Amino acid sequence: MRYRPDIDGLRALAIIPVLFFHAGLPGFSGGYVGVDIFFVISGFLIGGIILEQKQNRSFSYLHFYERRARRLLPTLFTVIACTLIAGYFFLMPENYEELFESAAYTTLFSSNFFFLNNINYFAQNAEFMPLLHTWSLAVEEQFYIVWPLILALYLKIRNKWSDLSGLLFLGLILSASFVCSVWYLSDHAQAVFYMLPFRLWELGLGTLVLIILRSHPNMTKFHPAAFSILGLALCLGSVFLLEKQSAFPGLNALPVCLGAGLLLFFGSAAKNKISQGFSWSVLVFIGKISYALYLWHWVIFAYFRIYKNSLNLSSLDGYSLIGLTFLLSVLTWFLVENPLRFKTSKKQILAFSLGVGSLLLAVTTWGVMTDGASFRMKMDISYLKSKKVMWYWPSNIKEVKGLSKNVCFFGADWETAQKRLILWGDSHAEHYAPLIEAAIDPEKTSVLLWHKAPAFIDDDKVRRWHDRGTRFSRHCGIRRRLMENWLENQPHKIDGIILAAAWSNYAQSLFSKDHKKRSRAKGQKLMALGLKSLLKKLAPKYPVIILSDLPRPGRILLACAYQKAIPLLRAHDDRMCRPLDRAWVDKRQGPTTRILKKVASKFPRVQVVDAVDRMCSDGNCPIFIEGRLLYQDSNHIRRNLSKREKQILVKKLGLEEALAFKPGQMRLADRQAKDRQEAK
Structure with missing residues (x-):
C-alpha cells in the first residue's frame, strides 16, 4: 500500500486523547475512544495488505504473521519485561502474582480473556493493573487470525458473483457484530467491551472503507474537506462528550468509528486541507511512535498510582507522566522498534519471537509458582496473603x-x-x-x-x-x-x-x-x-x-501492613496508615x-x-x-478474622x-x- 502520512497523523489523534484521559486531565472524559480510532485504522491497513496480496496471489500466512511479529513483538516484549522487573519493587505478592498471570496472557495475545474474568476496565482498581491496556492488542491479534479467512471468502464470493455480493457478505458480518454489540451491552457490558466478536465491526469498518475507496476513488473528489471536517467533528465530539459511565461500545462507538472512516476515505483526496493538516511532521512523528506511547503510558501511570497509593493524579503529575511516556517511547522507537523491525532477517525475528516469548512464559510461570515472589517478605503476614485468603470464611x-x-x-x-x-x-x-x-x-x-x-x-x-x-x-x-x-x-x-x-x-x-x-x-x-x-x-x-x-477507608490500606514486611517503593505519607x-x-x-x-x-x-x-x-x-489490619480493600473488612x-x-x-x-x-x-x- 502507498504510504499516507495523514494516517500517521490520525494515529496521533487516536493516542493523544487516550493519554489525556488516562492521566485524568479535565476535558477528555471520552478519551478512551482513541482505541476505537486505532481499530478502524488497523482494519483499513491490514485489510489493504491482505486484499492486495491475495489479488496478486502473493499472500502467505507465514509472511503475514512475520510482518506482524516485526511490528508488534519487539516493543511489546520490552514493555512486558520492564513491567515485570518494576513489579518486584512496587507490588505486593498478590498483585505481583496477578501481574505475572496477565503478562503470560499478554505474551500469548489473549489478555482480553484474562481481564474479562478479572476486572472491569472502568473500575477504580483497574488503574492499579499495569498491563490492563493490552486487552486491545489481544483483540487486534485475534482479528489478524480471523480476518484473512473472512477476506478470502469475500474474494471468492465477489469473483463468483459480483462486487455487490461481496460487499453484502462483509456487510452482513459487520452488521451482525454491531447488532450484537448493541444488543448485549446492557447485560454483558464486560464481554462486549473486551471481546473480538463485539469489536469486529470496528476493525472491519476500516477494511470496508478501503474496499469502497479502491472501487470508487472518484468519490473522494466530492467535498473532501467538508467530509473530513465532519469526520474530525465526530471523533472529537466523542472524545469530549462521552463520559466514563457512558454505555460503550455499542451505539456510542458508532460516531467515532464513522468519523475515523471518513478521515481515512477522504484523506486520500488531493489538496485536502484537513489531510494536509494531519500530515504535519509533528503529528506524523507522534503517530509513528503511537504504538510505543500506548504500551508505555498505562504502565507508567499505573506504577505512579501504586507508588502514591492513590488513584488521583494532579495536573502536574499527569503532564509530567505524559512527558516521561514520550521520552521512553522515543527511546524505544529508535533503539528497539526500528532496528528489529527493519534490520533483522526472517530467521532472526523468528528466533527473537520464540526465544523471548518462551523466556517470558517461563518467568511468568515462576512468578505464579512463587506466589508473586512472596519470599521477599521478612515477617509473617500470611493473613494478608491474597484477597482469597482475606475473604475466606467457612459456611454451609x-x-x-x-x-x-x-x-x-x-x-x-x-x-x-x-x-x-x-x-x-x-x-x-x-x-x-x-x-x-x-x-x-x-x-x-x-x-x-x-x-x-x-x-x-x-x-x-x-x-x-x-x-x-x-x-x-x-x-x-x-x-x-x-x-x-x-x-x-x-x-x-x-x-x-x-x-x-x-x-x-x-x-x-x-x-x-x-x-x-x-x-x-x-x-x-x-x-x-x-x-x-x-x-x-x-x-x-x-x-x-x-x-x-x-x-x-476509601483507599487500599494493605501497603500499611506490608511496608513492615516488604520495603516496597511507596511515597512516604504518615497519614496513610493513621486511623481514619x-x-x-x-x-x-x-x-x-x-x-x-x-x-x-x-x-x-x-x-x-x-x-x-x-x-x-x-x-x-x-x-x-x-x-492486625482490619480491612481487605477500600471498603470491606477481612472475613478471616x-x-x-x-x-x-x-x-x-x-x-x-x-x-x-x-x-x-x-x-x-x-x-x-x-x-x-x-x-x-
Missing part, C-alpha cells in the same frame, strides 16, 4: 427449593433451629456474616445469607446504573422477588431479618426512569423510597435490623446513615445499628485491630444485644406501640 452451602441451588447457611441447622434469621444484602452483608456468626448462639440460631444484591433495589421504581448497564439492577430485582416469594411460602417461622449493604456507595448510581439524570440527591431519595417500600412488606411480619456501613478521620467518614457516610434512621423511625419493629458511631471515637476510626478480633468487633457494634430477641419476641418499643394501638 445447600440447595433451597424456590430460592437457589447455592444458599449459604451458618449457625445451627436450619430445619431444627430454635431461631431463624435472614441476612440479606450485597458484599457488605458477606463481610458482616462472620460477626453475626460470632454474635449468635450457634447451637440454637441459624442464619440464611441471601447476598449479591442490596434489598432496596427492585429494578422497578428503584434501579441502578452500574458497569455502564442495568444488568446488576435486573439481578437485584430478581433476587428481591425470589426472597419475597420464598418468605410467603416458607414453612418455617422466620424470627428476624438483617439488612446490610454498601449504602453510601449507591446514591450516585440510582435512577428510576432515565439513567442519564442521576444525581446524589435523587439517589438518596430513591434509596429511601426503595427501603420504605421493602420495610412496608417486612416490618409487619418480622423484626428488622439494619446494619449501616462500617467505616470505609471521623469527620471525613461522617461526611461521606453520614447522609445515607441518616436516611436509614429516618426511614426506620417510621416502623416500630425496625432498628438501625450505626456502625460508624459504635466503631469510632470522637476523632478517629481504627484501621488496625489487635495490631481471628476469634479474638471477632469478639472485639461484636462487642463494639453491640451485635449480641441487637440479636438477643427471643423467637417471636418483640422489642419493648414494639409492645408499647401495640398497646397504644389497642388503647385507641
